Every structure is written in C-alpha cells, then in structure tokens.
Amino acid sequence: MELFLINYNTHYEIEQLSRMFFRDLTVTKTDAVPSLPAENYVLIVNKGGAFDITVNHKGQLYTHSLTIDPEGAKEEMQLCTAAYLLYEKATGTSLPWGVLTGVRPVRLMRNLYKSNENIQNVINKFKTEYLVSDEKIKLCTDIFDLQKPVIENGRPMDYSLYISIPFCPSRCSYCSFVSTSIKSAGHLMAGYVDNLCEEIRYTAKKAEQLGLNLKTIYMGGGTPTAITAPMLEQVMKTVQECFDLSKVEEYTVEAGRPDCTDLEKLQIIKKYGADRVSINPQTFSDNVLKAIGRNHTHRDFIRCVNDARKAGFKSINMDLIAGLPEDTVEGFENSLRGCIELGAENITVHTLTMKRASNLVIKNEEHHYDDVSKMIEKNSILAEYGYQPYYMYRQKSTVKNLENVGFSQSGHESLYNIYIMEEIQTIISCGAGGVSKVVGPGGEIDRVYNYKYPTEYIKDFSAILKRKDEVFDICRQYGYQKD
Ligand code: SF4
Structure with missing residues (x-):
C-alpha cells in the first residue's frame, strides 16, 4: 500500500x-x-x-x-x-485501540483525567474520538484505578535503580533487547561486572549526597543469571553494601532463562536481599521453545520455579508471549493455565513484536498471526483466579497492534513496572544499555543514555561516570537535594 x-x-x-x-x-x-x-x-x-x-x-x-x-x-x-x-x-478490520498509536494509553487516560477531573468525560473521549473498544477502555480504567494509590504516594525525591546485565545464554529469535550471547561475549563478562560494580558504587555515593530515597531496584538485561555465580554474588554484594536495603520496598532480579538459572544462583539472589524474581517460560510448548531458539524445555522451567520456591521467593513473575511461531490458541491457553497452576504471583502477557532488530521479522509475515487476538482474549481466564491487570504498555510493530499487560495477585503488583511504564518516578540506570530518566516536578523527563553494548561500556568507562554526573546535575537543577 x-x-x-x-x-x-x-x-x-x-x-x-x-x-x-x-x-x-x-x-x-x-x-x-x-x-x-x-x-x-x-x-x-x-x-x-x-x-x-x-x-x-x-x-x-x-x-x-x-x-x-x-x-x-x-x-x-x-x-x-x-x-x-x-x-x-x-x-473490514477494526483495531481494538482505534486511532491510538501511543505506547502508554493509561498515562494518556491519567493526563486527560487531570485536565478534565471527570473520568466519564475521559471514557467518552476514548470511545468517540479515539474509537477504542469497550474491552480496552475497561482494561485501561481497571489499571488506572489500581495504580492510583501508588501514583499518589510518590514523592519527588524518590527514585528506582535499574541494573543492566546484558548477557544471555543464547539469543531468542524474537529478541530486540541489547543482549549478547555468552558464547560470543563470555570473555567480556568479568571486566563488565567489575565496571558495573564501580558504577553502582558511584551512583550510590552521589544519590546519598543529594539525599534521594531509593524505592525499588530492578536487575534486568539480558538475563542477570547468565553470568557465573561468583560474578552474580559480586554484583549483589555490591548493591547490598552500597544501599540501605531495609528502606527499599521492592527488589527484583530477572532470572528469566531456566537454562542458566540454578538453585545456587537463586540462593545468592535471595541472600543479598532481592525479594522478587522473574522466571519466564514464554510458552509451555517445547516445540515452540525450540522454534524461538531457547535451549530449555518447559520441565526445566518448572524445575527452576521449584528452586526459586526452595530459595525462599514468595513473589515470582512469569512472562508469556502470545503469537510465537508454531504456537496455537490451545497451546497459549495451556501455558497460561500452567503458570496459574504453579502459583505465579505475577503473570505478564506480551504480544509478539516484529521489531527490525529481531531475527523473526525476517522470517515471518503478519498474516501468520491471525490467532493472536484469540490468544489475548484468553487473558480473561486470569480474572477467575484472582489476577488483576496492573500495568500495560504498547509497542510499535506489535502483532495485531495489541498490548503487553502485567497481571498480579493482590499485593504483589510490581511497583517498578508501574514507575517505569507510567514514567512517574526517576529511574537511575547502571550498565550497558541503561537509560536514566529524571522525572521533573512538572512531569518533565530528561534522559541520559549509557553506552549500548558491553564492549564500548568497558572501553570508555570514564565517559559512563561523567554521564552519571549529568544525571545528578539534572536532579539538582530540579531541586532534588536535601537542604
Ligand atoms: S532472554 Fe530476553 S534478553 Fe535474552 S535473548 Fe531472550 S529475549 Fe533477549
């Protein structure tokens, strides 16, 4: 066309x-x-x-x-x-999100609500002007209501810390993150971890000087458990030594891949203060796992979840993806029910994204994914088991223009996910691919980018510390410092 x-x-x-x-x-x-x-x-x-x-x-x-x-x-x-x-x-096609192309429909709802002060007017606007379906409007209002107390409790000097470990055991075919396979970049890991720990120490010192309050920590990537157990311990120990974890409300580590996560690593994560892990099956179908280049079976995933429970984790997130190649509506429902049976406190359902950086986009066409909407409809099963949607975002090039939604059992909502997706709290990022976002008092957002890849992060590390100074200068300009 x-x-x-x-x-x-x-x-x-x-x-x-x-x-x-x-x-x-x-x-x-x-x-x-x-x-x-x-x-x-x-x-x-x-x-x-x-x-x-x-x-x-x-x-x-x-x-x-x-x-x-x-x-x-x-x-x-x-x-x-x-x-x-x-x-x-x-x-003859209708789009569930109508003319809305933006990434954050709940934030749009909140901003309109702030200027209109009448939720019914906002709902009418979504329906008649943006042509959003009733079902998606309900999804937005449910999330909007659930997030309200979290957002009202925010204070300007609060921040969250993101730590990036951009290595994975292999590259999934749909991946568009900054992540390097340990087969090709394993030799970089030790140097990377040393620098990362230095950046964490530097960040902690600067944040303390300003008197900022650390609310949540999120260690992602990549897959943090792709590094060796001693390296993981080095990072976790550094975080524990640098911050007062007794004041931190939530500490998550992505242990996404069962093919590099074992009891020893999960015990290290727990020992050094994290209270939430994300272990991601993506699907329970072994043929689908093979098709997307993940070197594990659904049994490995179940073993990993059992290990996490043994290590003492009471809050586990499980990610699923709707629309993976070779998957079916029945297969997706089976995966969803599998996560429920395992007692996941959070289930995040992503819709496959055909990003240019992923290998999948080269091989597949949109028409292969006609069942995706039917898969997403299966999310309604979650309500029967007490899960509520609590955050959502959309991405460009998502199959069928659908959304990614985090569901949670009451009291297990991830604060970090709300902060990052709604852009309501400053996030300070350490590591390659990290982006720090300082949220100003009027909702302004200033971004400072770290280098994207581990090689440049290691090679030009002094520039990373200078960029950290920029982050804290912006905080100061907004008046975020103790008197
Ligand atoms: S585990 Fe996640 S970050 Fe790693 S390759 Fe797969 S999709 Fe990418």
Missing part, C-alpha cells in the same frame, strides 16, 4: 495509523498529486482546513471529504479518525 500525502507535513500519527492497517506501507510526500497506481493506495490532500481522503483497496474506491472543526480535537487527530473509518470500511 502506498500513502501519498499532498501538502501535509505533520504526518507522524497518520503514518503510524496507516501502518497499523497496511504493514507494508510506503510513504510519498509531495506538493502535487502524482500519477497514481491502479490500486492499493491512500491519497490524502491537505486543502487548508479541509482534507480529501481517498482509499483504493484492491481496486475499490472509498472517499471522504473532511472539514476540520476548529473547536474540535487536534487537526491530525481529526484526520486520523476520518482515515480510520475509511480504512475500517475498506478492509
């Missing part, structure tokens, strides 16, 4: 929306209507205060002339709504 935009420069939203219907979209921007193909194009002509929209879908024409309402929503939003209705008519 080709999108022709004539005399229109503000095109981000309309381009994103069009891509949701037509994944192979190409875009041409000109100031005069060019010669058009015989079929499969969208033509949008900006006439100043009005737009002519033409959709040619498989030779069939659909047209609409839109006059912008100066009292109405933003011009681009009005254009998106009109285009959406034409796309829906042409393709």
